Amino acid sequence: MAFIEGFKKIEEMAKTITTISSQTNLLALNASIEAARAEEAGRSFAVVADEVKNLANKSGEHAGDINQLVASLSDTSNHLSEKVNSFSDQMGNLLNLQDDGHKKVVMQSIEALFDNINQMSNSATSQLSLVDAMVPKVEQIAEDTRVAVTGSQRNMDLSAEIALQLKKIG
Numbered sequence: 070m071a072f073i074e075g076f077k078k079i080e081e082m083a084k085t086i087t088t089i090s091s092q093t094n095l096l097a098l099n100a101s102i103e104a105a106r107a108e109e110a111g112r113s114f115a116v117v118a119d120e121v122k123n124l125a126n127k128s129g130e131h132a133g134d135i136n137q138l139v140a141s142l143s144d145t146s147n148h149l150s151e152k153v154n155s156f157s158d159q160m161g162n163l164l165n166l167q168d169d170g171h172k173k174v175v176m177q178s179i180e181a182l183f184d185n186i187n188q189m190s191n192s193a194t195s196q197l198s199l200v201d202a203m204v205p206k207v208e209q210i211a212e213d214t215r216v217a218v219t220g221s222q223r224n225m226d227l228s229a230e231i232a233l234q235l236k237k238i239g
Contacts, residue, residue, distance in 0.1 A: 076146075079139050079200060082207050086132040089214045093125035096221045103225055107232040114228045121221045128214045135207060142196045149189040156182045 100118035104111030159178060 075197075075200075076139055076143060079135060079204065079207075082204070082211070083132040083135040083139070086128050086135075086207060086211050086214070089211060089218065090125045090129035090132065093121055093128070093214055093218050093221070096218055096225070097122035097125060100221055100225050100228070103228050103232065107228055107235065110231050110235055111228055114224055117221070117224055121217050124214060124217050128210050131207065131210055135203060138196070138200060138203065142193070142200060145189070145193050145196060149186070149193055152182075152186055152189055156186065 097118045100121065101115055104115035104118055107114065159182065
């Protein structure tokens with residue numbers, strides 16, 4: 070149960086990053102418009118708006134990568150579950166056989182199935198360790214994006230004030 074909850078948590082984090090990325094792109098667009106209105110005084114702010122846009126795009130790309138990895142892990146998990154169910158069914162069928170010749174076949178089948186399950190389990194464990202390594206990075210991207218959005222909003226407010234003051238002077 071915790072395995073599935075982990076997938077859901079990662080998917081939610083990726084959705085949040087995608088949402089933040091979209092909002093940041095909108096802020097960057099608004100900042101670019103305000104920078105253009107401020108003309109010369111807004112040129113340096115236009116550079117900041119471009120950097121915020123780049124950060125938003127990178128965040129969106131990482132969220133897409135996370136979704137792909139979660140989908141891959143989910144497929145591996147489903148495949149492993151199918152193998153376990155198949156193993157269980159085969160075991161039931163094989164245990165119904167009673168002579169010694171069949172018992173040897175049963176034992177060989179069990180060993181082969183256990184090997185297959187171990188390989189799938191190792192693959193799932195490897196992919197989960199990749200997800201575990203990504204989670205702190207995703208959280209850092211989300212935090213960096215939040216900081217960029219906050220800073221961008223402050224810069225837009227300052228730029229608007231400067232533009233108003235320049236209009237009063239001019």
